[in-house]
Amino acid sequence: MTDTIFALATPPGRGAIAVLRLSGPAVEQTLTALGATRLKPRMASVRDLAHDGVRIDQALVLRFVAPHSYTGEDCAELHLHGGRAVVEAASQALIALGVRPAEPGEFTRRAFQNGRMDLAQAEAVADLIDAETTAQARQALGQLDGRLSETYAGFRRDLLHALALVEAEIDFPDEDVPDNLARTAGPVLDRLAEDLRRAVETGRRGERVRDGYRIVLIGETNAGKSSLFNALVAREAAIVTPIAGTTRDVLDADLIIGGYAVTLSDTAGLRDSDDPIEAEGVRRARARAEQADLRLWVRAPGDPDGVAADYVRPGDLVVANKADLEGAVPNRGLEVLTVSTRSGEGMSRLHDWLAARLARDLSGADFPAVTRERHRLRLTEALAAVEAGRKALDIAPEMAGDDLRRAAAALSRVTGEVGVEDILGEVFSSFCIGK
Numbered sequence: 001m002t003d004t005i006f007a008l009a010t011p012p013g014r015g016a017i018a019v020l021r022l023s024g025p026a027v028e029q030t031l032t033a034l035g036a037t038r039l040k041p042r043m044a045s046v047r048d049l050a051h052d053g054v055r056i057d058q059a060l061v062l063r064f065v066a067p068h069s070y071t072g073e074d075c076a077e078l079h080l081h082g083g084r085a086v087v088e089a090a091s092q093a094l095i096a097l098g099v100r101p102a103e104p105g106e107f108t109r110r111a112f113q114n115g116r117m118d119l120a121q122a123e124a125v126a127d128l129i130d131a132e133t134t135a136q137a138r139q140a141l142g143q144l145d146g147r148l149s150e151t152y153a154g155f156r157r158d159l160l161h162a163l164a165l166v167e168a169e170i171d172f173p174d175e176d177v178p179d180n181l182a183r184t185a186g187p188v189l190d191r192l193a194e195d196l197r198r199a200v201e202t203g204r205r206g207e208r209v210r211d212g213y214r215i216v217l218i219g220e221t222n223a224g225k226s227s228l229f230n231a232l233v234a235r236e237a238a239i240v241t242p243i244a245g246t247t248r249d250v251l252d253a254d255l256i257i258g259g260y261a262v263t264l265s266d267t268a269g270l271r272d273s274d275d276p277i278e279a280e281g282v283r284r285a286r287a288r289a290e291q292a293d294l295r296l297w298v299r300a301p302g303d304p305d306g307v308a309a310d311y312v313r314p315g316d317l318v319v320a321n322k323a324d325l326e327g328a329v330p331n332r333g334l335e336v337l338t339v340s341t342r343s344g345e346g347m348s349r350l351h352d353w354l355a356a357r358l359a360r361d362l363s364g365a366d367f368p369a370v371t372r373e374r375h376r377l378r379l380t381e382a383l384a385a386v387e388a389g390r391k392a393l394d395i396a397p398e399m400a401g402d403d404l405r406r407a408a409a410a411l412s413r414v415t416g417e418v419g420v421e422d423i424l425g426e427v428f429s430s431f432c433i434g435k
């Protein structure tokens with residue numbers, strides 16, 4: 001039998017109120033033991049809570065009766081005065097009454113297991129709690145509404161439709177099985193493959209919104225990368241000196257530009273070095289530049305073209321720094337913005353440029369985007385199976401059924417309809433306690 005759990009649902013520490021949340025079969029009897037009786041479901045009531053004759057608090061109590069609750073079980077919320085001693089006393093009383101402190105994510109896990117939400121929605125709960133930008137929150141809300149799950153369900157419907165066509169043909173074979181199938185199931189699979197491909201692509205965008213868009217500063221030593229890094233993060237995070245080769249490690253900072261989460265990285269100047277520490281820094285700088293969503297090539301007047309030229313891609317930006325000094329900066333066909341981190345000239349234009357780029361790459365009318373690598377891997381798997389099934393239609397239709405079933409299984413794993421146990425740990429381990 002499931003046990004009854006509780007957790008503090010508000011942040012620990014002193015506050016106006018603290019909410020203790022309970023879920024499980026013993027909720028009603030626990031409330032009664034604490035003196036909270038005659039509670040109407042979903043109605044807030046003020047009750048004096050006490051245990052063993054000792055008063056705990058005058059609290060607002062809410063009761064939810066299964067299955068009409070977050071977890072689908074009997075639930076309650078105790079809205080206590082938000083002092084540490086009150087919360088402590090209430091927690092001790094609950095433990096004494098046999099109610100167990102919840103594990104991280106245990107409430108949402110129960111909600112999933114009781115069919116109140118699917119896995120993609122459970123992940124959205126975690127994302128919404130962790131959201132620090134409006135874009136992250138908007139994306140998570142869309143996913144919580146079930147829009148992402150609906151997209152996956154649509155894929156599965158198309159797949160099962162194609163599978164039914166394939167099986168019907170094979171069960172009642174005549175000469176023209178491959179021809180008939182190419183006519184009936186073929187277009188369905190072609191369309192599905194196209195949709196899956198598009199979903200995998202939105203996955204890159206969704207993950208960037210969720211985890212941060214990666215911008216890397218690269219360039220020659222002394223171009224002013226670290227100065228620019230400090231200016232953008234608005235603090236002296238990186239060491240700036242006139243000595244070439246000052247920066248060795250990759251420095252990361254999280255910031256928000258135009259409502260989007262960004263991870264900005266400062267790197268070592270790209271040059272050959274005999275110093276093994278600097279050489280390792282250069283190697284890391286290159287690796288970072290390759291993975292980034294955008295590279296800012298920081299250049300000062302007189303900088304040689306150097307190796308950075310090998311790392312920039314179309315769409316990257318040249319930031320021509322040291323506008324206060326004389327000299328031209330060649331642009332190598334890229335867009336150029338002129339700034340001076342010393343005088344501040346051009347910095348607001350750079351900021352606007354970055355905000356516009358983020359909006360271009362990350363906003364999408366076709367939310368919901370796929371938000372996690374876990375989803376993207378499964379979708380990619382489903383896509384490969386659909387493509388294999390499509391090929392099999394023409395040559396060996398009896399094989400196509402297996403491919404399509406494999407694709408359906410991959411999709412089901414995303415929302416947690418099959419193969420659940422091995423992914424539950426992964427999904428719920430990142431939750432905070434009380435959710």
Ligand SMILES: Nc1nc2c(ncn2[C@@H]2O[C@H](COP(=O)(O)OP(=O)(O)O)[C@@H](O)[C@H]2O)c(=O)[nH]1
Nearest residue numbers: 222223224225226227240241242322340341342
């Ligand atoms: N004149 C001028 N010097 C700058 C400007 N930005 C940075 N510097 C100087 O350039 C040198 C190298 O800067 P740094 O940020 O460490 O460059 P990095 O090696 O690319 O990280 C330092 O002495 C900075 O003070 C600028 O806009 N104008």
Ligand SMILES: [Mg+2]
Nearest residue numbers: 225226246247
């Ligand atoms: Mg530096």
